[in-house]
Amino acid sequence: MSGEPYSGKHDSARYHEQTINRGEGGETHQVAGGEAPVLTTQQGIPVGDDQNSLKVGDRGPLALEDFHFREKIFHFDHERIPERLVHARGFGAHGFFEPYESLADITKADLFQRPGERTPAFVRFSTVAGNKGSFDLARDVRGFAVKLYTKEGNWDLVGNNIPIFFIQDAIKFPDIVHAVKQEPDRGFPQAQSAHDNFWDFVSLTPESTAMTLWIMSDRAIPRSFRFMEGFGVHSFRFVNAVGESTFVKFHWKPKLGMQSVVWNEALKINGADPDFHRRDLWDAIKAGDYPEWELGLQLFDDAFAERFAFDILDPTKIIPEEEVPVRRVGRLVLDRCVDNFFAETEQVAFCTQNIVPGIDFSNDPLLQGRNFSYLDTQLKRLGSPNFTHLPINAPKCPFHTLQQDGHMTFVNPTGRVNYEPNSWGQADGGPGPREAPDAGFHSWPSEEAGRKRRVRPESFADHYSQARQFYISQTEVEQGHIVQAYVFELSKVETPRIRARMVSHLRNVHEDLAKAVADGLRLREMPPPADAARPTREDLPSSPALSILLNGPDSFHGRKVGALVTDGVDADLVAALKDACEQEGAMLKFVAPRIGGVEASNGTWIEADEKIDGGPSVVVDAVVVLPSAAEAALLASEATARDFVSDAFAHCKFIGYGADAMPLLEKAGVAQELDGGCLPLNTTGDASAFIMACRKLRHWEREPKVKQV
Numbered sequence: 001m002s003g004e005p006y007s008g009k010h011d012s013a014r015y016h017e018q019t020i021n022r023g024e025g026g027e028t029h030q031v032a033g034g035e036a037p038v039l040t041t042q043q044g045i046p047v048g049d050d051q052n053s054l055k056v057g058d059r060g061p062l063a064l065e066d067f068h069f070r071e072k073i074f075h076f077d078h079e080r081i082p083e084r085l086v087h088a089r090g091f092g093a094h095g096f097f098e099p100y101e102s103l104a105d106i107t108k109a110d111l112f113q114r115p116g117e118r119t120p121a122f123v124r125f126s127t128v129a130g131n132k133g134s135f136d137l138a139r140d141v142r143g144f145a146v147k148l149y150t151k152e153g154n155w156d157l158v159g160n161n162i163p164i165f166f167i168q169d170a171i172k173f174p175d176i177v178h179a180v181k182q183e184p185d186r187g188f189p190q191a192q193s194a195h196d197n198f199w200d201f202v203s204l205t206p207e208s209t210a211m212t213l214w215i216m217s218d219r220a221i222p223r224s225f226r227f228m229e230g231f232g233v234h235s236f237r238f239v240n241a242v243g244e245s246t247f248v249k250f251h252w253k254p255k256l257g258m259q260s261v262v263w264n265e266a267l268k269i270n271g272a273d274p275d276f277h278r279r280d281l282w283d284a285i286k287a288g289d290y291p292e293w294e295l296g297l298q299l300f301d302d303a304f305a306e307r308f309a310f311d312i313l314d315p316t317k318i319i320p321e322e323e324v325p326v327r328r329v330g331r332l333v334l335d336r337c338v339d340n341f342f343a344e345t346e347q348v349a350f351c352t353q354n355i356v357p358g359i360d361f362s363n364d365p366l367l368q369g370r371n372f373s374y375l376d377t378q379l380k381r382l383g384s385p386n387f388t389h390l391p392i393n394a395p396k397c398p399f400h401t402l403q404q405d406g407h408m409t410f411v412n413p414t415g416r417v418n419y420e421p422n423s424w425g426q427a428d429g430g431p432g433p434r435e436a437p438d439a440g441f442h443s444w445p446s447e448e449a450g451r452k453r454r455v456r457p458e459s460f461a462d463h464y465s466q467a468r469q470f471y472i473s474q475t476e477v478e479q480g481h482i483v484q485a486y487v488f489e490l491s492k493v494e495t496p497r498i499r500a501r502m503v504s505h506l507r508n509v510h511e512d513l514a515k516a517v518a519d520g521l522r523l524r525e526m527p528p529p530a531d532a533a534r535p536t537r538e539d540l541p542s543s544p545a546l547s548i549l550l551n552g553p554d555s556f557h558g559r560k561v562g563a564l565v566t567d568g569v570d571a572d573l574v575a576a577l578k579d580a581c582e583q584e585g586a587m588l589k590f591v592a593p594r595i596g597g598v599e600a601s602n603g604t605w606i607e608a609d610e611k612i613d614g615g616p617s618v619v620v621d622a623v624v625v626l627p628s629a630a631e632a633a634l635l636a637s638e639a640t641a642r643d644f645v646s647d648a649f650a651h652c653k654f655i656g657y658g659a660d661a662m663p664l665l666e667k668a669g670v671a672q673e674l675d676g677g678c679l680p681l682n683t684t685g686d687a688s689a690f691i692m693a694c695r696k697l698r699h700w701e702r703e704p705k706v707k708q709v
């Protein structure tokens, strides 16, 4: 072969090279839209050619001296760090916390002293079981980890969206995690609990029963991170300036109310948009619709702890809000997306042991175990004890530590002082930092005594009463979803005795639940109730705070309407819908046969947000179907358009339909079934009535019609 060597560059790359300037900040290139900096190596050496490695002759071999090639590949080879063992898939955002009032009477924690003063925060939401590349709408617990950069150091409140946990002792954590994650021989299934190992473990672990009710409930398939609650789970302590302690449980209450999807919808969302939750949070923040949660506190003293029916140290129990009300004391707002996913969301390191003066631990055995695990795991994941130097992890208040050196050190103390006590003064490069006997952190001096033993306290022994309380606190619709979820999951379990064993636990929770699940599984014989250490208490009252449907929003704010439109769509109706959505704080997304958009009846152009098959109705909260008369038949013959309608109907969504939508509704099989959740949109006035109807989120009355089996 012969001829001039080929540069390897695309024409557009040549275009960017047109003018080269040498400015103060080094060489820059003129590119469309301004100046781009010159590409350099890690050492700052300007790169002359990034398309071709250095070769001997035109056709190789490669020269080892090509430091740019070697550095580039070397760095690339090391781009990955181990993913988190649990909570691998997550999404974070920045924001702030702001108290409504001073809590000085109960805690000296600096962030709670001055009403309205903002403390920077970083929050990472996550799923637990799936790997980093799994999908967002797994049936799973969601992590809700909050790092608060207070003036007295970082406080990490590493919580979940479910207020209890599977196990009572941290020593069982590796077992529950091994059981739920992919099975070790085959490496699947991932991001789901619907397999033998998980149900084998929990059905052999009665303390997990209550948690299985929570994860079979719609709490485990939230519509958005923005619409879910968060919980610190354990009892903690607040300590005030005079050393008095109060127990506290932390809650995050979403300002937009709670909302979940239905399971069949979740299955389809995972295919349509595996990034559904992260995209939702990103879009909301980028649109300036900042998600917000109120911090709620359940405060109680030793006397309450003594008389409460369960042990306040048992992490498989809640304290019902009706018994200890949640006091809302401030708000958490997320108002900034990360600049770089890896640097911030991946490298953020939450540690439960990060608490500040005014906050302390309780003896919850899960919390105590976590205090070891988090620090340990960060060292493995981030590779150096200096992970605290990373900008996302470093305190934002002044800090002076005598800890030094180690891999990747980039903030060492200056001067001669690196031990304590020392007698160096200013002239010697000191003085070094000193302890603060009054203002510094002191553990609350609780009295502890006892014989050293491996035991489970007697007071942790009731595993079913609160599971029952959770079940009876749900609306009928929600109870139905719990039954369906158990049936779905246990139907994926291949070993019949595991299915039966789980039903034997449900018999201790509620006979109706056990019967419905057994029936859904077609168990031919009802198993006897599982042996129970304590009989189930049937006197615990229902707790309405535990239902999602009873705690939904009072507006359609933050939700999305998907409008299926064609050429000739009624322009006035579209304008009215836009207006109604804007007034409500909802988003209107246009779905069209082609992504370029459609021409409305008055000749205006409507850009499409999605082509029909890329924007199925599962990714929105309500739909409107507005084909023009001319396009109605064509749209009705399109399978994805029919799915758009039939899925919306099956998932109990509100459906608004225009004058010419009938052919599509007929082909989608819903024309004969139109109900109170299907609203005609014939005049512009109908648009606002439709959005108002959507405030109920779903037309649950339809569910018995679409879910018979």
Ligand code: HDE
Pocket: 084, 085, 086, 087, 090, 124, 125, 126, 142, 143, 144, 145, 158, 159, 160, 165, 169, 170, 171, 173, 231, 232, 233, 234, 315, 348, 349, 350, 365, 366, 367, 369, 370, 373, 374, 375, 377, 378
């Ligand atoms: Fe975690 N958990 N956990 N956990 N957890 C981790 O730390 C652990 C538990 C929670 O977005 C790990 O950095 C033990 C309860 C969240 O980065 C690890 C026990 C609650 C996150 C770990 C528990 C949580 C984690 C893995 C039982 C709710 C993600 C990676 C004693 C209150 C934080 C990491 C993020 C992450 C240990 C139980 C919440 C291995 C030993 C209960 C939100 O350290």
